[in-house]
Amino acid sequence: MPKKTRRRQYSGQRPASIKDIARIAGVSHSTVSRALHDSPLVTRATAAQIQKIARDVGYRASAVARGLVTRKTRTIGVVVTTVTDPWVGEVLSGIELAAADHGYAVFLADSNADPAREKSVVQSFAERRVDGIVVTSSRVGALHTPMLSEMMVPIVLINNQHPGKFVHSVMIENLDASREATEHLIGLGHRRIGYVGDRYGHHSDAERFAGYREALQKAGLPFVPELVAHGDGKAEGGAPAMSRLLALASPPTAVFCYNDVTALGVLHAIHVRGLRVPADISIVGFDDLFFAPYTQPPLTTVRQPRKKMGQMAFESLLKLMSGEDPAEIKVPAELVVRESTAAPQA
Amino acid sequence: MPKKTRRRQYSGQRPASIKDIARIAGVSHSTVSRALHDSPLVTRATAAQIQKIARDVGYRASAVARGLVTRKTRTIGVVVTTVTDPWVGEVLSGIELAAADHGYAVFLADSNADPAREKSVVQSFAERRVDGIVVTSSRVGALHTPMLSEMMVPIVLINNQHPGKFVHSVMIENLDASREATEHLIGLGHRRIGYVGDRYGHHSDAERFAGYREALQKAGLPFVPELVAHGDGKAEGGAPAMSRLLALASPPTAVFCYNDVTALGVLHAIHVRGLRVPADISIVGFDDLFFAPYTQPPLTTVRQPRKKMGQMAFESLLKLMSGEDPAEIKVPAELVVRESTAAPQA
DNA sequence: TTGTAGGCGTTATCAT
DNA sequence: ATGATAACGCCTACAA
Numbered sequence: 033m034p035k036k037t038r039r040r041q042y043s044g045q046r047p048a049s050i051k052d053i054a055r056i057a058g059v060s061h062s063t064v065s066r067a068l069h070d071s072p073l074v075t076r077a078t079a080a081q082i083q084k085i086a087r088d089v090g091y092r093a094s095a096v097a098r099g100l101v102t103r104k105t106r107t108i109g110v111v112v113t114t115v116t117d118p119w120v121g122e123v124l125s126g127i128e129l130a131a132a133d134h135g136y137a138v139f140l141a142d143s144n145a146d147p148a149r150e151k152s153v154v155q156s157f158a159e160r161r162v163d164g165i166v167v168t169s170s171r172v173g174a175l176h177t178p179m180l181s182e183m184m185v186p187i188v189l190i191n192n193q194h195p196g197k198f199v200h201s202v203m204i205e206n207l208d209a210s211r212e213a214t215e216h217l218i219g220l221g222h223r224r225i226g227y228v229g230d231r232y233g234h235h236s237d238a239e240r241f242a243g244y245r246e247a248l249q250k251a252g253l254p255f256v257p258e259l260v261a262h263g264d265g266k267a268e269g270g271a272p273a274m275s276r277l278l279a280l281a282s283p284p285t286a287v288f289c290y291n292d293v294t295a296l297g298v299l300h301a302i303h304v305r306g307l308r309v310p311a312d313i314s315i316v317g318f319d320d321l322f323f324a325p326y327t328q329p330p331l332t333t334v335r336q337p338r339k340k341m342g343q344m345a346f347e348s349l350l351k352l353m354s355g356e357d358p359a360e361i362k363v364p365a366e367l368v369v370r371e372s373t374a375a376p377q378a
Numbered sequence: 379m380p381k382k383t384r385r386r387q388y389s390g391q392r393p394a395s396i397k398d399i400a401r402i403a404g405v406s407h408s409t410v411s412r413a414l415h416d417s418p419l420v421t422r423a424t425a426a427q428i429q430k431i432a433r434d435v436g437y438r439a440s441a442v443a444r445g446l447v448t449r450k451t452r453t454i455g456v457v458v459t460t461v462t463d464p465w466v467g468e469v470l471s472g473i474e475l476a477a478a479d480h481g482y483a484v485f486l487a488d489s490n491a492d493p494a495r496e497k498s499v500v501q502s503f504a505e506r507r508v509d510g511i512v513v514t515s516s517r518v519g520a521l522h523t524p525m526l527s528e529m530m531v532p533i534v535l536i537n538n539q540h541p542g543k544f545v546h547s548v549m550i551e552n553l554d555a556s557r558e559a560t561e562h563l564i565g566l567g568h569r570r571i572g573y574v575g576d577r578y579g580h581h582s583d584a585e586r587f588a589g590y591r592e593a594l595q596k597a598g599l600p601f602v603p604e605l606v607a608h609g610d611g612k613a614e615g616g617a618p619a620m621s622r623l624l625a626l627a628s629p630p631t632a633v634f635c636y637n638d639v640t641a642l643g644v645l646h647a648i649h650v651r652g653l654r655v656p657a658d659i660s661i662v663g664f665d666d667l668f669f670a671p672y673t674q675p676p677l678t679t680v681r682q683p684r685k686k687m688g689q690m691a692f693e694s695l696l697k698l699m700s701g702e703d704p705a706e707i708k709v710p711a712e713l714v715v716r717e718s719t720a721a722p723q724a
Numbered sequence: 725t726t727g728t729a730g731g732c733g734t735t736a737t738c739a740t
Numbered sequence: 741a742t743g744a745t746a747a748c749g750c751c752t753a754c755a756a
Contacts, residue, residue: 051733101748160442184393406728439749446733739744739745
């Protein structure tokens with residue numbers, strides 16, 4: 033006798049349908065449908081009976097069948113560059129929260145910042161007939177928006193430029209926040225202030241850099257190109273960028289970093305060099321990620337209401353989906369002063 | 379004349395269907411269907427023509443219609459306790475990657491470790507007829523597995539116990555890894571070794587604690603209950619837990635932390651106290667998250683192949699979905715020695 | 725090789 | 741108040 037491998041037959045049992053219930057209750061499936069939606073067009077008695085049966089058989093209406101007829105899937109797609117990025121995680125969390133509250137399910141797709149993958153991801157969303165899409169690009173939106181708008185699906189971008197008329201966005205006030213952060217440094221007495229940015233010409237990077245320059249200019253400080261270095265938005269890139277700055281004949285006494293993760297690398301490079309923060313050099317980050325209060329020393333940074341931004345993005349999408357034309361959203365950020373900044377040494 | 383608000387009519391245009399193409403091509407929709415699947419049952423010529431039309435009209439087959447007839451949605455659901463947790467993010471990334479490679483889309487749901495929410499999430503998955511579910515519980519699986527198996531949907535758990543016969547799991551070798559980590563400390567000469575755990579009796583916590591105790595026992599060291607403190611799996615909880623340990627009459631000379639995030643808080647508490655790591659006290663974490671090489675000093679920790687675990691989970695699910703009975707997976711971890719551990723002071 | 729005719733599980737519009 | 745009946749967009753026998 034051949035060895036008969038035991039296998040579970042998930043595929044065997046199919047979930048109860050509205051018709052199954054109709055059969056049991058001895059009514060038509062339309063009545064069941066009505067009862068399940070507690071329509072006033074059905075006797076309280078039969079409605080109750082039907083609902084009981086539904087409960088007993090563990091009935092769960094098929095969203096796919098419903099989606100087919102209503103042409104709404106109550107589903108949105110979220111494209112991220114990497115779920116791994118803590119910034120993304122929090123925004124995503126906000127989106128998911130808001131979506132769930134409104135009965136929407138969210139498809140998650142990670143593009144890995146790869147345009148090809150991004151494209152296939154969006155196509156997958158199209159096939160699945162999502163009602164809307166949000167793109168959270170902490171990096172560049174290599175996304176071909178033409179393709180997006182061709183889908184005729186509402187789209188909301190988070191922290192990325194607003195390239196088309198079918199696309200809305202919620203963005204952090206990068207420029208104001210960066211200016212403020214830099215002014216904090218200037219106010220402390222710093223004159224040689226560096227900037228460690230992102231590598232990929234990310235939209236946010238450009239804005240933050242602009243804020244940094246604006247602050248310098250307002251204070252009548254010269255912009256010194258050699259004081260800006262570029263990392264990659266990660267700690268791995270922040271460290272070497274900072275090392276380059278430290279190797280300068282006269283290095284900066286303070287550095288404004290593109291984001292907290294970059295600051296992590298920057299702090300590391302400083303410590304490796306045997307220097308102290310903020311005694312020898314002041315550092316400010318951007319984002320206020322969970323680890324910011326726990327760096328050594330605790331990081332002065334710009335707080336972004338990430339979770340809230342995610343929620344706002346979803347709500348924008350909701351409006352878009354219902355035919356409204358939501359306003360572009362600019363979210364203010366807030367400087368959080370901790371211990372990585374101080375007056376420069378005399 | 380009343381102000382007429384311009385509104386975009388996404389709802390107006392409906393996507394091209396197989397019938398639309400059929401009409402244009404002057405064939406029946408079945409032929410179109412076949413051509414699109416490049417079935418051998420259709421002339422190369424007509425197939426080509428049809429495919430061209432499909433391309434021209436931007437046809438995207440409706441996954442919802444297909445799902446209705448095939449009873450397979452090529453969709454999986456992933457339940458996480460919080461996307462915000464960096465550990466979760468990486469595992470999620472692995473799942474998503476593997477899923478996308480196999481043409482599966484992933485629904486993401488964040489339970490916030492709230493059982494009620496967890497339940498509604500799973501019900502949502504059921505309605506959407508996902509083909510499988512993976513639950514990554516970095517905390518306790520408050521999830522009612524009875525409900526899960528009742529769904530008749532394959533389930534894979536990551537780092538959580540394996541409670542039922544319809545459920546499979548992939549887990550890290552917590553016990554071995556923790557024993558090894560503790561032995562590293564013992565090998566360095568430490569005798570008073572503390573443990574800072576998670577609060578919620580998480581399964582992983584229990585195993586890691588067991589590994590810690592096993593190492594002590596093997597080395598003939600006494601287990602000292604006052605040397606174990608509980609945090610909450612986050613930095614916020616790690617700091618006060620460590621403070622308690624430091625307040626002891628004779629505090630530990632080394633501490634093994636439940637995870638890296640906890641270690642972050644632990645390091646902070648130590649620094650606040652004016653102590654140095656590893657000179658005064660050695661610290662080892664667990665997970666090897668992205669920031670581990672950048673703590674001050676760089677953290678000795680246990681590396682978990684998180685991304686890979688995510689991929690393995692999906693592959694397990696694939697097998698389950700095809701009726702196979704995959705083996706339970708235990709993934710080995712690896713101790714990464716950095717600079718937060720050293721011999722105790724004489 | 726192609727077309728015709730269901731049917732998947734809903735919702736929705738008719739009748740009754 | 742309830743029951744037929746017809747979509748929704750796709751797949752798949754079965755017929756031709």
